[in-house]
Amino acid sequence: MNYEAELRTLARREALVEKRQGQLPSGVKFSQRIEQLVQNPTAKMIEAAGEHARNNTFNNKAGAFASAIMSAKAKAPWLNLIVPFVRTPDNIVKFGLKRTPAAPLLADVREDLMAGGAKQERAIARILWGTGVMVGAGMLAQAGYITGAGPDDKKERQALLASGWRPYSIKVGGKYYEYNRLDPFAQWLGLASDMATLKYDEKDGADIAANVLGSLVNNTINKTYMQGLSNFVEFLQDPKRNGEWYLRQQAGTMAQPFTLLSNIASEQDPFARETNSVLDQIKYRMPGLRTDLPTRLDQFGEPMANRTYPGGPFSIAAPIAQSQESSDPLRQEAARIGWTPSTAADHFTSGKVRHELTPTQYHEYTQLIGQITANNARRLMASKGWSALDDDQKRDALDKSAKKARDAVKLAMIPYLTSGKRAALDRLRGQLEAQR
Structure with a gap:
């Protein structure tokens, strides 16, 4: 579909040039010439349409960094546990960045801008379109209808989460709908929301730059297809504390690798669950066994609700998790002042x-x-x-x-x-x- 649409666009552009220069074949109308070019495209048109189709389906050639990772994976297959997908995420990130004010940082965008003509016009149009979306998203974020990453302070964040608030979500009525799986649009919404809600008066230039970089990382790694890398980064932040948790995650995934079964198990369970062993992690991903695990408790000793999706176990077709805002005055006041009780240790x-x-x-x-x-x-x-x-x-x-x-x-x-x-x-x- 992308290939055919682009081929017709190129055919119309070529026919328009011929018409303006008086070079249309004798006795051939403008519309007929377009059809001729569609049926018998030039090699240049075929290559351009193919590149457009690969770009829009995130299948174009991987960049140098992604190629290096893919080469490393070929030599060390175990790396697939950490980064199972490389080329597609790399292309999604580039696709999104090409439609932001940061687009000129990419070499191919700079080439298009310098090339002039249709390439330059398209590059500028992409930047203006994506920037317009981000401006609109930023205004909605300031009004409270779209959320970004949320506060850096751990306790403030926990207090918000306990009230039903969710990061990278759109708020409609009393519900939050997560958008972070709707790439590449999620990248623009997330970056805009983070930038619009940043407290600039409390930060210096270095802090602002760090927050921009952090937002870009968040909006890149905080995806289901990057979960392996995200878990690995969390493990590296505190190997001693997170080592056992990370091994459980990996063992459970290897023992039961089928996402559909895991989705069915989750859909049948109204609560989040605790896992304290490798066996627990396997049960967590199995229908009928997951509900044998103890419920995960929030800071007020109540069972935590499980994430819900409109698509049920087939939520890959509707990947928008939902969360209901709490009407509990305690949770609302705790969220407002950024308070949450400290987590008790497993010993005293x-x-x-x-x-x-x-x-x-x-x-x-x-x-x-x-x-x-x-x-x-x-x-x-x-x-x-x-x-x-x-x-x-x-x-x-x-x-x-x-x-x-x-x-x-x-x-x-x-x-x-x-x-x-x-x-x-x-x-x-x-x-x-x-x-x-």
Whole structure:
């Protein structure tokens, strides 16, 4: 389709030149000449139409960097686990950049601009079209209808996520629709949203440049086809901490590599799940087994909702994840002030004794801490003096309240961990239920 459309465009352009120069064949109308050229194109037209088709389907020749990676993969096949796709992502990124103000950084764009004629006109038109889209997206981002990467601060980001907010999404009503899989449009929307919501008055030139580069990296790596590389980068950031998680991810993918089965398993499950072993990671990707895993809990001890797609298990045809904005006043206020309780460690010390928690114990431990923290925070926010506090004072008060919740659960856990007695835990859970 791309080939035929471009061939007809080139044929019309060639026929138009002949008409202007008075070189149309005798007795042949303009429309007839177009059809003749379409049926019998020149070698130059065939090459140009083929290049256009390959470019629009992201199948054109890989650049030097991508070619080097592909060569490395040929010599070391295990690299396919990290970067299974190279040429297509490389071409998608270039396709997007050619339609941004950064387009002149690319050598082939500079060549087109210097060439003059139709090549120059097309290059300029691409830049103006993409820039226009970005300007519009930036205005929508400033108005709150499109989101970018979100805040750099981890706690502020977690607080927003707990309220139903999602990065790289379009907000319609009370729902967020993720656009980061809609390439190449996602690249323009993401870059524009990040730039439009950047706090320029709080950053110097170096910070702004770093944020622009970070946005480009985010909008390149934060894709399903780049998940292997994204996971590898996360592993490299803290190998000691992320090593076990990364090995589980890789082992699960190798043991059950079929994406459709994984999508079906996810579609049948309303909740996100915890994985604590390689076997858990395999179950996570299997229909009927995934729901045996413990639910993943948010910072308030509640099960985290699973990502939903309008296309169900065949979401590759409709890759737009959805998220409902929470109406919970606690989550909304926490998101506004950028507060979230600290994540509890999977161990604690009482006296001189260090208590290590099993995955099951840790699940109960964090659930109770989160739910008690939420109850305490709701009471605090409903108190008469809450509105008189500034945001820093509110965050401090909530932190103190969360620490009391952690201390109470630790105290109740000790008899259970040392002698198997659950009386204190059950009493704490009963009080919690009574307060709901």
